[in-house]
Amino acid sequence: MQEDAKNLKVEFPKDFLWGASTSGHQVEGGNRDQWTVWELAHAEELAKMAEKRYSHIPSWPDIKKQAQDPRNYISGKGVEHYQRYKEDFALVKKLNLNAFRFGIEWARLEPEEGKWDETVIEHYRQYISELRKMDIEPVLNAWHWSEPIWFAEKGGFKKRKNIKYFIRFIDKICQEYGHLLRYIITLNEPNNFATFGYILGAWPPQERNVLDASWVYWHLVIAHRQAYKLIKRQHPEMQVGVASQLANIQAKRPHNIFDEIATKIMRYLWNWWFPRRIRKQQDFIGFNYYFTDYYTGVFKRKNPKIPLNDLGWYMEPEGLYPLLLRVWARYRKPIIITENGVADSKDEYRRWWIEETIVAMQRAMSEGVKLKGYFHWSLLDNFEWADGWWPKFGLVAVDREHGMKRTIRDSAKWYAERIKKLS
Ligand code: BGC
Numbered sequence: 061m062q063e064d065a066k067n068l069k070v071e072f073p074k075d076f077l078w079g080a081s082t083s084g085h086q087v088e089g090g091n092r093d094q095w096t097v098w099e100l101a102h103a104e105e106l107a108k109m110a111e112k113r114y115s116h117i118p119s120w121p122d123i124k125k126q127a128q129d130p131r132n133y134i135s136g137k138g139v140e141h142y143q144r145y146k147e148d149f150a151l152v153k154k155l156n157l158n159a160f161r162f163g164i165e166w167a168r169l170e171p172e173e174g175k176w177d178e179t180v181i182e183h184y185r186q187y188i189s190e191l192r193k194m195d196i197e198p199v200l201n202a203w204h205w206s207e208p209i210w211f212a213e214k215g216g217f218k219k220r221k222n223i224k225y226f227i228r229f230i231d232k233i234c235q236e237y238g239h240l241l242r243y244i245i246t247l248n249e250p251n252n253f254a255t256f257g258y259i260l261g262a263w264p265p266q267e268r269n270v271l272d273a274s275w276v277y278w279h280l281v282i283a284h285r286q287a288y289k290l291i292k293r294q295h296p297e298m299q300v301g302v303a304s305q306l307a308n309i310q311a312k313r314p315h316n317i318f319d320e321i322a323t324k325i326m327r328y329l330w331n332w333w334f335p336r337r338i339r340k341q342q343d344f345i346g347f348n349y350y351f352t353d354y355y356t357g358v359f360k361r362k363n364p365k366i367p368l369n370d371l372g373w374y375m376e377p378e379g380l381y382p383l384l385l386r387v388w389a390r391y392r393k394p395i396i397i398t399e400n401g402v403a404d405s406k407d408e409y410r411r412w413w414i415e416e417t418i419v420a421m422q423r424a425m426s427e428g429v430k431l432k433g434y435f436h437w438s439l440l441d442n443f444e445w446a447d448g449w450w451p452k453f454g455l456v457a458v459d460r461e462h463g464m465k466r467t468i469r470d471s472a473k474w475y476a477e478r479i480k481k482l483s
Contacts, residue, residue, distance in 0.1 A: 070422040070423075070425050070426045072421075072422075072425075072431075072482050072483060073432075074483070076431075076432065076433060076434075076482075076483065077158065077159035077197055077199070077396065077432060077433025077434070077435070078156070078157050078158050078159060078433070078434060078479050078482075078483060079157055079158070079159030079160055079161055079197070079199065079433060079434065079435040079436070080152060080155070080157055080160060080161070080435060080436045080437075080438060080439035080455060081160075081161040081162075081398060081399045081435040081436065081437045081438055081439070082141065082160075082161065082162050082163065082438055082439050082440060082442065083162075083163035083201065083204035083205075083206075083248065083442075084162070084163030084164060084165040084168075084204065084206065085135060085138075085163065085165065085204065085205070085206040085443070086135070086138070086163075086204075086438075086442040086443045086444070086445075087138050087139050087141035087438075087440055087442050087443070088138045088140075088141050088142040088163075088165065089135070089136065089137040089138025089139065089140045089141065089142055089143075090137065090138065090142060091135060091138070091165060091167060091168065091206065092167060092168075092171065092209070093165065093166075093167035093206040093207055093208060093209060093212075094167075094206065094207050094208075094209055094211075094212035094216070094264055094265075095135070095205070095206050095264060095445075096135060097209060097212075097264075098263075098264035098265075098266075099133055099134050099135055100134065102133065103130040103131070103132075103133040103134050104130050106130070106132075106133045106446065106448070107127070107128050107129060107130040107132065107133065108128075110124075110127035110128045111124075111128070113127075114127055114372075116372065117368065117370070117371065117372030118368060118372070119370040119371075119372075119405070122370075122405070123370070123450045126448075126449065126450040127448070127450055132448035132449050132450055133446070133448040134448075135443040137460075137464075138443060139440050139441065139442065139458045139460065139464055140464050141440065142183075144464070145187055145190065146190060147466070148439065148440065148456075148466075149190060149191060149194050149196060150194075151439065151456055151466060151468065152194075152196055152439065153194060153196070154468070154476070155455060155468070155472055155475065155476040155479075156476045156477075156479045156480050156483070157196070157476075157479070158195070158196060158197060158483075159196060159197040159198075159199060159433060159435065160191055160196050160197070160198060160199065160439070161199040161200075161201055161245070161398060161399075161435045162187075162198070162199070162200065162201065163201045163204045163206075164184055164200055164201070164202060164233065165180075165206060166202070166203065166206070166207060166208055166211075166226075166229050167206060167207060167208040167209065168180045169181060169184075169229070169232065170208055170229060170232075171208060172208075172210060173208075173210045173211075173225070176232065181232075181236055184236075184237065185236060185237065185240075188200070188237055188240045188241065189240060192240060197242065197243070198240065198241060198243070199243040199244075199245060199398075199435070200233065200237065200241055200243065200244050200245070201245040201248055201303065202229070202230060202233060202244065202245065202246050202247070202287070203226070203246065203247050203248065204248040205248065205249075205253050205263075205445075211225055211226075212264070212265065216265070216276070217275075217276045217279045217280055217283065218258075218272055218275050218276050218279070219279075220275075220279055220282070222279075223279055223282055223283045223286065226283050226287070227283070227286050227287060227290060230246065230287045230290055230291065231290060234290065234291055234294045234295060235294075238291075238294055238295045238298070239295075241295075241298065242297070242298065242299055243298070243299045243300075243301075244291055244298055244299075244300050244301075245300075245301055245302060245303050245346055245398065246283070246284050246287045246288070246291075246300065246301075246302055247280055247283070247284055247302050247303070248302075248303045248348075248398075249303060249304065249305040249348060250276075250277060250280040250281075250302070250304070250334050251277070251304065251305050251330060251333075251334060252305050253276070253280075254273045254274075254276045254277040254280070255273065256446075257273075257276070258270075258272050258273035258276055259273045262446055263445065263446055277333075277334070280334075281334065281337045281338060284302055284338050284341060285338060285341050287300075288300050288338070288341035288342075289341070298343075299343045299344055300341070300342070300343050301342045301343060301344045301345065301346040301396065302334070302335070302338065302342065302346055303346045303347065303348055303398035303399060304331070304334060304335055304345075304346065304347045304348070305330075305347070305348050305350075306330075306331045306347040306348070306349060306383060306387065307330060307331065307349075307350075307351040307352065307353050307383075308349070308351065308352040308353070308376070308379035308380070308382055308383040309323055309326045309327045309330065309331065309352075309353050309355060310323060310352065310353070310354050310355070310379075310382075311323040311354070311355060312354040312355060312356045312362045313356070316357065317357075318356070318357025318358075319355060319356050319357050321357065322355045322356065322357050322358070322359050323355050325359075326353075326355055326359065332390070335390075335391070336390075339391060342391075342393060343393070343394075344393055344394045344395065344396050344432060345387055345391050345393050345394070345395045345396070346395075346396045346397075346398040347383075347387065347395070347396075347397065347398060348397075348398055348399035348400065348437070349379075349380050349383060349397060349399070349400045350373065350399075350400065350401070351373065351374075351379075352374065352376035352379030353374075367409065369402045369403045369404055369409060370403040370404055370405055370450075370451055370452065371403045371447065371451050373403070375402060375409065375413065377402075377412075377413045377414075377416035377417050377420065378416045378417075378419070378420050379420075380397070380400070380417055380420040380421070380424075381420035381423050381424055384420070384421070384424035384429050384431070385424060385427065385429065387429075388424070388428070388429040388430070393430075394430045394431070394432040395429065395430065395431050395432060396431075396432050396433040396434075396435070397421075397431075397433065397434045397435060398435050399435060399436075399437040399438075400417060400434065400435070400436060400437060401413070401436050401437035401438060401453050402453070403444075403451035403452060403453055404452065404453075405450075405451075405452040407469045407470055407471050410455075410469065410471035410472075411470070411471035411474050411475070414436070414471065414474075414475050414478070415478075417434070418478065418482070421434060436455060436475075437453055438453045438454055438455070439454065439455055439456060440454045440455075440456050440458050440466070441453065441454035441456070441457055441458040442454065454469070455468065455469060455471070455472035455475065456468050456469065456472060457469055
């Protein structure tokens, strides 16, 4: 615990958004999008590669069985959030949260080009209305990496001419749900999507082409700018932003000129390139924080060896503090932490992580940073993309083998009490 900050009496604003995050493809179940197609084609191969990918991480003995089972890599029934959303919203309430970030699945709404599914449109209308009724602020996320199959087949965001389809989807959201919303996030983590899908070849469409990745990245900038204009034209009061993936990037050896230069370059390329291009088209700065990374002069990541979460990611929750200061210094706009959390099936670290995170937020606020909200990732255990089901990020555990039973984790119970005192 950061002792100096522990006793700070920094009040969170009364209207602070205490939330949890999800995304459609990761929890709904029954999705049919470009990710589903990819999962079905690659589940066997991912299961075979599990040992190579994960045997170095401390949780390997515990996860081995599941990670080597092809079923782990299929989103399938999800956690049936599509059907059970009312039950899940009741959990949001029980945790004393007042906001919820959720995905709306473009592939469900427009399964065929230009054909909208009225039943699905109605489903999400009821979904959002239910949040309103329960006094939970709905924060709609339009694109969280999953896309209709027809859109991906046309080349997705690689082609500039495809941006118009995304804009038509945004227009539909505005028409159908605009009056029910105050917050829209257009895109989730463009940097991760472009890197893992188009440079590292680890996610669909599994390309390794820096030029294509750059086009995707650039087209997402344009897509956001156009979406922003369109939303604001129809709903001037709407708060619009992006959920960027920002890391607290630091030099491995402070004062070493090479490490410092590499750090500056990494910060610019990973953190700032995208938000800078859309700085005039953001009402708030939204970002997801998971990583503090230490870089050497040859761009090698050299993090301390402990503590690690189940995915083997180095954990430094308090790294949020310097990151908040840097974001504020650059943009001077209200900030929303749109995701933050930890893969921790035994619930050993989550409470500590959240505790440190709250202190980091208080410290930043004590220095004038305008923080509007914090959304924990995730409300529920969810489908972790190419890692599948074994990593557990939920405040609420979901037992997919036994009727999708939901159980609030101890850390979440603690968190709920903590929020009550803070709000
Ligand atoms: C993504 C989430 C994901 C989380 C944990 C974020 O980068 O937006 O979809 O589940 O990281 O891996």
